[in-house]
Amino acid sequence: MRFLKNLFAEHCPKCNKVLETHRSNTLKAIVIKSCPDQHYQKEFHPAFETYIESDRVS
Numbered sequence: 001m002r003f004l005k006n007l008f009a010e011h012c013p014k015c016n017k018v019l020e021t022h023r024s025n026t027l028k029a030i031v032i033k034s035c036p037d038q039h040y041q042k043e044f045h046p047a048f049e050t051y052i053e054s055d056r057v058s
Contacts, residue, residue: 014039 010019012035019033019042034041043052 010042012037012040 010033011017012019015035015037017036019040020036021031021033025032029046031044032041033043039055041054043054044050045052
């Protein structure tokens with residue numbers, strides 16, 4: 001069962017840690033996932049139907 005959980009989790013491309021979702025705006029339905037070490041950030045914008053990926057989150 002643990003294998004299935006890790007299969008669907010998104011990972012940081014640099015350090016391979018699981019991305020955390022802690023800064024999401026639920027009113028706008030924007031989902032922001034980031035690396036715990038601030039290496040990488042991935043945002044989903046449903047209005048644009050696109051992902052925005054960035055390195056070195058500040």
